[in-house]
Amino acid sequence: MKTEKNNLLQQFISWRETHINEKHFILVLSFIVGICTACAALILKFLIHQIQLFLTNNFNATEANYLYLVYPVVGILFAGLFVRNIVKDDISHGVTKILYSISRRQGRIKRHNIWSSTIASAITIGFGGSVGAEAPIVLTGSAIGSNLGSVFKMEHKTLMLLIGCGAAGAISGIFKAPIAGVVFTLEVLMIDLTMASLLPLLISSVTAATFSYIFLGTEAMFKFSQDQPFEMERIPYVILLGIFCGLVSLYFTRASNAVETVFGKLNNPYKKLALGGVMLSILIFIFPPLYGEGYETINLLLKGTASGEWETVLNNSLFYGSNSMLLVYLFLIILFKVFASSATNGGGGCGGIFAPSLFLGCIAGFVFSHFANELGITINLPEKNFALMGMAGVMSGVMHAPLLGIFLIAELTGGYDLFLPLMICSVCSYLTIIVFEPHSLYSMRLAKKGQLLTHHKDKSVLTLMKTENVVEKDFVQVSPEMDLGQLVKEISQAKRNLFPVVDKNGILKGVVILDDIRNIMFRQELYHRFTVNKLMSSVPAKLFITDSMEQVMLTFDKTNAWNLPVIDEEGKYIGFVSKSKIFNSYRELLVHFSED
Numbered sequence: 001m002k003t004e005k006n007n008l009l010q011q012f013i014s015w016r017e018t019h020i021n022e023k024h025f026i027l028v029l030s031f032i033v034g035i036c037t038a039c040a041a042l043i044l045k046f047l048i049h050q051i052q053l054f055l056t057n058n059f060n061a062t063e064a065n066y067l068y069l070v071y072p073v074v075g076i077l078f079a080g081l082f083v084r085n086i087v088k089d090d091i092s093h094g095v096t097k098i099l100y101s102i103s104r105r106q107g108r109i110k111r112h113n114i115w116s117s118t119i120a121s122a123i124t125i126g127f128g129g130s131v132g133a134e135a136p137i138v139l140t141g142s143a144i145g146s147n148l149g150s151v152f153k154m155e156h157k158t159l160m161l162l163i164g165c166g167a168a169g170a171i172s173g174i175f176k177a178p179i180a181g182v183v184f185t186l187e188v189l190m191i192d193l194t195m196a197s198l199l200p201l202l203i204s205s206v207t208a209a210t211f212s213y214i215f216l217g218t219e220a221m222f223k224f225s226q227d228q229p230f231e232m233e234r235i236p237y238v239i240l241l242g243i244f245c246g247l248v249s250l251y252f253t254r255a256s257n258a259v260e261t262v263f264g265k266l267n268n269p270y271k272k273l274a275l276g277g278v279m280l281s282i283l284i285f286i287f288p289p290l291y292g293e294g295y296e297t298i299n300l301l302l303k304g305t306a307s308g309e310w311e312t313v314l315n316n317s318l319f320y321g322s323n324s325m326l327l328v329y330l331f332l333i334i335l336f337k338v339f340a341s342s343a344t345n346g347g348g349g350c351g352g353i354f355a356p357s358l359f360l361g362c363i364a365g366f367v368f369s370h371f372a373n374e375l376g377i378t379i380n381l382p383e384k385n386f387a388l389m390g391m392a393g394v395m396s397g398v399m400h401a402p403l404l405g406i407f408l409i410a411e412l413t414g415g416y417d418l419f420l421p422l423m424i425c426s427v428c429s430y431l432t433i434i435v436f437e438p439h440s441l442y443s444m445r446l447a448k449k450g451q452l453l454t455h456h457k458d459k460s461v462l463t464l465m466k467t468e469n470v471v472e473k474d475f476v477q478v479s480p481e482m483d484l485g486q487l488v489k490e491i492s493q494a495k496r497n498l499f500p501v502v503d504k505n506g507i508l509k510g511v512v513i514l515d516d517i518r519n520i521m522f523r524q525e526l527y528h529r530f531t532v533n534k535l536m537s538s539v540p541a542k543l544f545i546t547d548s549m550e551q552v553m554l555t556f557d558k559t560n561a562w563n564l565p566v567i568d569e570e571g572k573y574i575g576f577v578s579k580s581k582i583f584n585s586y587r588e589l590l591v592h593f594s595e596d
Contacts, residue, residue, distance in 0.1 A: 013153055023196070026158060029148055030165045030200035034207025036148075037141035037169030041208070042215055044118050044133050044140075045174065051126025052292055065316055068128070068285040072344070073277035075127020079120045080269060080348025087116040091350055095135050095442045098142045098163060098189060108150065108159065113143035120350035128284055128291045130340035134174055135352020138184075141170030145204075161197055164189055165204035173208035175221055177411035180404060181205035187401040188442065222295070224302045224413035228382040230421055237381055238421045241368050242393050242428025248334065248364050249397025249433045252356070253441050255338040263346030276347015283340045287333050288316040290340045294359035301366045301387045302413065310366075310383075327374070330367050334360060353441060357395045358412075365390020388415050392422045393429035400440035402430040470582055471545070471566050473575040477502045478532050480509055484520070485527030487512065487535070498563055500573055501536045508565055508573040510536035542567050545574055552577065 016025060059065045083091060089112065091097075098109070121136035145166030149159040164185040172181030182201045266272045284290050289297040297313055304310045311323045319329050341356045369386035388409060396405030405426040410416050476494040478487055480501055490499070497514035517535055520526055540559035543552055543566045555564065556579060566574045 009151070016152070022158075025152075026154075026161065026200055027203060029145075029152070029154075029162060030203040031207055033141070033145045033148060033162060033165045034169040034172075034204035035211060036144045037137075037166055037204070038173035038208035038211035040114075040118055040140045040144070041137050041170060041173035042212065044122055044137050047118075047122035048125045048133060048292070051122065052128075055127065056291075059316055065288075066285070068288060068291065068316075069281045072128040072130075072280040072284055072291075073273070075124050075129050076273055076277055076280070076344065076347045076349045078127070079124045079129075079350055080273060082120055082123065083116070083348070083350070084269060087112055087120070089116070091117045091120060091136075091139070095138060095188065095352065097139060098167065099442060108156075109139075109143040109146040109163065111143070111147050113139055114147060115140070117350055121352075124344060124349035124351050125292050128280070129344040129349040129351055130280060130284065130290045130292070130294070130337065130356070131344045131349065131351020132293055132353060132355025132358075133351065134171065134354030136350055137174050138167045138170045138352070141166035141168075141173075145169075161200055164197065165200050168201045169204040169208035171408075172205040173212050175408065175412055176209055176212045176216065176218075177221075177408055178202075178205040178209040180408035180411050181208065183403045183407050184401070187404050188399055188440070220412060220414040222299055222302050222413045224384065224388060224415050226385065226415065226417050228385065230385070230418055231379075233379060234381065234421070235424065237369075237372065237386075238389060238424045239428050241365060241386060241389055242425040243432050244368055245361060245364055245390055245393025245425065246397045246429040246432025248360060249357075249394050249429060250436050252338045252353075252360060252394070252398055253433070253437055256342050256353075256441060259339060259342035260346060263342070269348060273347050276343040276345075276349070279343035280340055280347065283336050283343070286318060287329075287336060287340075289313060289333055289359075290337060293355040295355070298359060298362045298387075298391075301362050302384050304384065310370075327367060327371060330363050334363055334367065353398060354395075357398045358391050361391035361394030362387045363390070364394055385418060385421070388413055388418060389421050389425040393425040396426040397429040397433040398441055400430065400434070400437075402426040405429070470549075470577050471575040472578060472581060475500055475576055477573070478512060479503065480531065480533040480536070482532045483528050484517075484530040484532075484535070485524075487517075487532055488521050488527070491521065498576065500565060500576070501532055502573045506572040508539075508542070508567055508571070509533075510538050511565070512536050539565050543577060544569065549582075553582070556582075 020028075055067070055071055056065075059067075083089075089110065091113065097113075117136035117139045121131075121133050125131060125133055142163040143166065145162035145164070146159055149162040154162070167189055168181035168185045170181070171184045172178045175181075182198075182205050185201055263272055263276065266275065300313055301310065307323065307326075311326055314320050314322065314326065314329060317329075319325055322329075337356055337360055341351075341353065344351055365387040366383050368390065369381040369383045372381050373383070391412075392405040392409040394405075395408065396402040399405075402423075403426075406419070406422050409422055410419060415422070475496050476490050476499055478490055478499050478501055480503060482490075487499070491514065499512040499514075500508055501510045501512060503509055512532060512535055516537065520530070540561045541555050541564055543555060543564050545566055545568050547555075552564075562580075563576050563578045565576055568574055
């Protein structure tokens with residue numbers, strides 16, 4: 001049966017290659033990816049909503065609910081067991097995995113990612129995990145694009161494009177934001193913008209958004225109505241809000257890395273579950289808005305116009321009725337949200353930082369404006385407008401994506417009348433965090449390892465190249481004990497003018513260069529007087545097989561060498577890398593990488 005399916009698929013591929021132009025076929029695939037990712041997004045949203053409704057529907061708003069201490073632990077436990085026993089692979093850090101697959105795996109994402117992150121994140125968030133569903137659905141969409149391309153034997157450059165189509169469709173489908181879907185792919189995944197890539201991305205994004213409109217309606221995800229028009233005298237406060245959002249983003253990034261490092265030191269998954277579960281449960285019990293994605297709190301702050309509406313954020317908590325504590329309560333949520341999110345993922349759950357960024361930004365904007373109004377030293381700042389701008393600011397800072405922050409918030413809320421202040425806040429936040437952190441939370445892990453693909457063509461091509469692919473092994477090895485006569489015999493049969501000197505353990509000791517012995521190699525009276533050990537010279541540097549190509553080129557630049565030996569981690573000789581080989585490979589890849 002499997003053989004028959006493979007034969008049918010091969011026949012279709014052959015027929016497609018004959019009758020359908022590849023560029024046209026990519027457009028067809030991008031349309032299919034758009035539909036599939038929209039379906040995945042709808043399924044994930046439905047599962048999360050149903051689980052949360054079932055668990056929290058009977059909660060009493062006027063008192064603390066002790067089930068908040070139980071649900072998150074159960075969710076992380078179930079998600080962890082699912083990942084360890086069924087998936088048997090690491091599915092956390094979804095966007096980072098996509099960036100890695102683009103940079104180091106030639107656009108190939110494992111097949112289980114089509115469904116695994118969707119199920120794990122639905123369990124995690126439904127039971128109260130303080131993370132977002134967007135990164136898991138982006139990984140799902142990208143996996144759909146990658147595996148669909150693999151099925152039809154598309155080349156790796158096309159797989160990278162289809163990954164982008166899947167990501168664009170996922171963002172567009174879950175947020176009903178087609179422009180943001182395309183911008184996310186270009187700005188966060190760093191897919192190059194060309195006419196050949198733009199059209200497939202647009203098709204996937206628009207298809208997914210249309211699919212969501214059909215099933216969920218055309219209303220914006222967050223209901224926002226602008227009661228007060230933007231006034232130019234508020235621009236200085238928008239700039240200050242942008243700087244504040246940049247600092248909040250920096251705090252979120254640094255604290256997230258610190259907490260993640262603590263969890264990384266725990267080898268036992270049940271120790272991680274205990275630490276993460278305890279942290280998350282206590283935080284959610286004290287601050288119920290930390291439960292799940294937090295979109296109810298966002299809607300509350302964007303719709304509210306008076307204290308009576310804003311103070312309902314205190315419901316279900318120990319602070320219920322303490323209306324004077326509203327600002328303190330929200331400020332504490334800003335401080336502790338990062339610990340709740342990190343504890344969710346560190347403890348074994350699955351989720352992303354999209355929703356936490358929106359949640360933090362909304363609260364940051366509200367706290368900034370409400371505090372300024374309470375002080376009474378400024379003109380009146382409309383809280384809901386500043387909450388909207390704060391969402392754009394924190395998203396821009398955390399993801400290092402100012403365009404995404406602008407377009408996503410405008411599409412999510414319909415707040416197009418605030419486009420100018422959204423731009424100002426988003427840019428100011430980005431400029432603030434870039435002073436302290438050159439890479440986003442998504443990309444910094446790969447950037448530290450030299451595995452990040454960027455819009456910089458030279459760095460991108462070097463990232464795609466691998467050291468093991470340019471190693472040449474046709475050099476004749478000689479031992480240190482050989483005399484000159486034996487060396488000349490080896491030289492007569494060699495095609496290269498370089499001879500690595502390797503001892504009996506395979507360790508590289510030096511190199512014999514033909515030009516250095518040319519004046520004595522024909523003097524037979526010296527054949528038994530000199531040994532290779534005396535004739536060899538040291539190498540200017542040694543390369544490790546694990547070195548990135550950028551490190552290799554830096555070593556070549558420092559030494560001005562034309563050939564450098566490659567060794568493994570134990571110091572054993574593997575071969576040589578030559579500049580000519582690198583340049584040839586570099587040019588071939590650059591031409592392929594730059595083609596439209």
